[in-house]
Amino acid sequence: MRTTSSAQTKDPVSGWIEDNFNQGKVVNQRAMGSSGWSSAYCYETDQGAKYFVKLARGRDAGMFKGEALGLQAMYATQTLRIPNAYHCGELSSVPGGRGLGGSGSFIIMEYLNFGGTFKQEELGRQLAEMHMAKPHFEEAREGRFGFPVDNTIGGTPQPNPWTASGGTAAWVAFFKEHRLQHMLQLAGDARLTALGNTLCANLEQLFDGVEVTPSVLHGDLWSGNVSAVDGQPAIYDPAVYFGHAEAEFGMSWCAGFSDSFYRAYHSVLPKAKGFEARKTLYKLYHYLNHYVLFGSGYYSQCLSSLTELTRTMR
Structure with missing residues (x-):
């Protein structure tokens, strides 16, 4: 998987993370796969913080809003491990958003290290x-x-x-x-x-x-x-x-x-x-x-x- 330095290509999702979390500068965006309508990435800061991000080019934030509210509703129960959703929105609403390849939307959520087994x-x-x-x-x-x-x-x-x-x-x-x-x-x-x-x-x-x-x-x-x-x-x-x-x-x-x-x-x-x-x-x-x-x-x-x-x- 290719790693891109945010120092070379500054994007609005990195900006939102840097503006809203006291975790330093985003230095890497690592591709983690894609579905039929979105692409997933791990955004990592120079302080070691990680965030899971989905981007959907050409789509509004409606689907991501439903996902975010759903994750938050389950997360609030404090039972199963649920990735908390921090923010979702339109790329066009963030300065420089169209620089990610046109109109679209994004969601930023907690990064969890999935793997292994459970009972x-x-x-x-x-x-x-x-x-x-x-x-x-x-x-x-x-x-x-x-x-x-x-x-x-x-x-x-x-x-x-x-x-x-x-x-x-x-x-x-x-x-x-x-x-x-x-x-x-x-x-x-x-x-x-x-x-x-x-x-x-x-x-x-x-x-x-x-x-x-x-x-x-x-x-x-x-x-x-x-x-x-x-x-x-x-x-x-x-x-x-x-x-x-x-x-x-x-x-x-x-x-x-x-x-x-x-x-x-x-x-x-x-x-x-x-x-x-x-x-x-x-x-x-x-x-x-x-x-x-x-x-x-x-x-x-x-x-x-x-x-x-x-x-x-x-």
Whole structure:
């Protein structure tokens, strides 16, 4: 990986770091990879401080704002290791920002040295503690579901309007409209939509006797977004909102959670009646998203989940 000296090329992200942290001058920006829409770097100062930076050229700061607020909401629980988000903004709003290659946006966050292993039971216990923590935002403390901003699940828009009230009925209405119906509309398949309409018309049955309160959710918890820092479990790259804690297991089909993980999780947050059926429901949301993103390879999972869930409806 090529290292560039900030003494040779001064950029506005370096300037923001130097102006807002008493950690000396930025001397290196080391490339750390890229995704389909952003590039990642490690910015290092002459005092040895490191910061993790993402740049997205040609995009506004909307996606980074959702990521920053989500990281901050999880970080505030002081449970799992979460990279804290320090700042995000438009490159054009920073003097010299367009010198990084045109318009775009950036986010600056805590640099964590990911690597090694962690205990599955620690991940389960600490995740349950995160779900039980006092919410970071006033709306969620009032019992409402949603998030201050819309964000994305993968590359798919994820609407998060705050519900007007709390309680299980409010959560069911939120999940019905802003998760299932939203994703079914994007999928645009008549057979899936017909089954989905039946499911939505009877969704309350899956929550009979269950009291749902807002938990901060990572929202996209699979093995690629879990790592270790100093032997402790860490999670990142979220799609955060406040919802039913069980919805966190929607990506469990590719998360690699062990039996010890679930035992530890439910020792803190006991399993409620109907957990397995709702787990199928929450997996359905992510199967639908993968169908929207990646196509027909995920159609059978969507169809079988909808068929299984609607078969139980009275």
